[in-house]
Amino acid sequence: MKDQVELVSGNRAVARGALDAGCRMYFGYPITPQTEIAEYMSMVLPEMNGVFLQAESELAAINMVYGAAGAGRRVMTTSSSPGISLMMEGLSYLATAELPCVIANVMRGGPGLGNISPAQGDYFQAVKGGGHGDYHTPVLAPWSVQEIYDLTRTAFDLADRWRNPVFILLDGLLGTMMEPLRTREPVPEREAPSWATTGIFAREANDRTPRSIYTLHMPEGALTEVNRRLQAKYREIAREEVRYDEHFTRDAEVLVVAYGSVARSALQAVRIARQQGRRAGLFRPVSLWPFPEEALYNLSEKVQKILVAEMSSGQMLEDVRLATAPSCKIEFAGAMGGELIYPGTILTRLQEE
């Protein structure tokens, strides 16, 4: 079982990662290109003594996640861009109540109903908070089926470690493509945390004070205090949870910065450029928040130029600009409306001075 390799889609890898992390509760609402996750969960969760519930809307789904997380269970929901927009109010409540949960967004073309092709236009929404108020959620951006599985498992641990919602940011290409997956030993669901509303009866005799999960803080100064605590936590996350991946960066004169499926095109372009004698490299942020600022800054001091490749009008581009040395030339290769970025496009830009 342990060394078995299976051919599965990215969507399925999200589900498998969640199940192997001990997640036994899933709430969701159908939307292309990620409905396969819900379908798979509806098939396997009942057999595992878990809970699958098709919610009446994404609004309901995210609030079901709130209830289940508050009751101390490992829980997840998944959706795609328009559905994630509907969840943003709930995300703000989850972040404020500090409830651990995992949300995967398999991004599609937007804005509006957009289309069902791969896109990365929800970057701002994911990394800057997205709902109302000052909050952050860690955002993990895998680029392969294997990494989708691995990071989904990681996401549950991060959610618990920081008592915070955690995002997996994918795009339609990653969600629907199939690759070999090697799963690891599953872990059982963890016990309910010490703050969860489990009902008093479920607790020891010395732990019988009622618990409450709430987000209204009306007394003078109370909300300021909550915000201070949250911001201190976010600073700690920003210090401890930075993740990135580098390819051929050691001697690079030109650097591509890309995440998700675009980073795959970028790596191919970088390899071809190298064969042609151009010393290209790839820097791939894996945590989009916290953004790997320091590592990127250090590289930006050494390279002649950075090319940001992204399936949007230039969202991560802004974070790259903020994180890089002022002397570094920054260029952009974007695609919108569900168009892909092919290696050839990136290669051409790498060949330019």
Next chain:
Amino acid sequence: MAVLFSRPQSLTDTPFRYCPGCHHGLAHRLGAEALDELNLREKAVGIASVGCSVYTNEFFNCDTQQAAHGRAPAVATAVKRARPECFVFTYQGDGDLASIGMAETIHAAARGENISIIFINNACYGMTGGQMAPTTLPGQKTTTSPLGREAAREGNPIDMMKLLNALEGPAYLSRVLLTSPGKQAAAKRSILRAFRAQMKGLGFSLVEILSACPSNWRMTPVEALRYVDEVMAKYYPPGEVRVAKEVLEG
């Protein structure tokens, strides 16, 4: 000395902060007494909603979660499914339950979700200062229906009992009043039945309480009681509309 009357165990000693003549406090008390009598306090997870009763979590002496506006039935659904051994109830106003949260209410009821809802219908949005609610009566003046609600302009009120009674899911549905001691006793019997429905695993239960909001109705508490009896109860007839026979057994 024998104690004849005391605070229910299921209420904290936090003083209510409701207006004089408001029915929220009474409704809390009846809910808490029912929890006590059925020995549910330690098993309970109460879901507060957004409205004047947003602090329900401070008043009920059990585990609680505060839901976003309208989402309490979704939150309760998940808590119950996460911890089926818990007793899960929500406490919601009419703006919360019948307007912004209508989808969550209807779907939780249709699924026959094994939760109980205490529904406070005061025909207005209390907390935000008396705007029109879906339950605002024909002709009733509110700050956003200043000329009095007129079907052609503001639309018709929604009778939640009729709406919910069209579904298969509910095991117990009842509408009650709190305008006299006798009616309060009957209201409590309804709440007990609703809670028992959940304990027996029969599905969705809801008690609608026609409630006074003297402040926003611009009435004295006594006038408000009369308004509930003479106007509201005419439009929204009290009584049990759904009682699964198993609710009464045992």
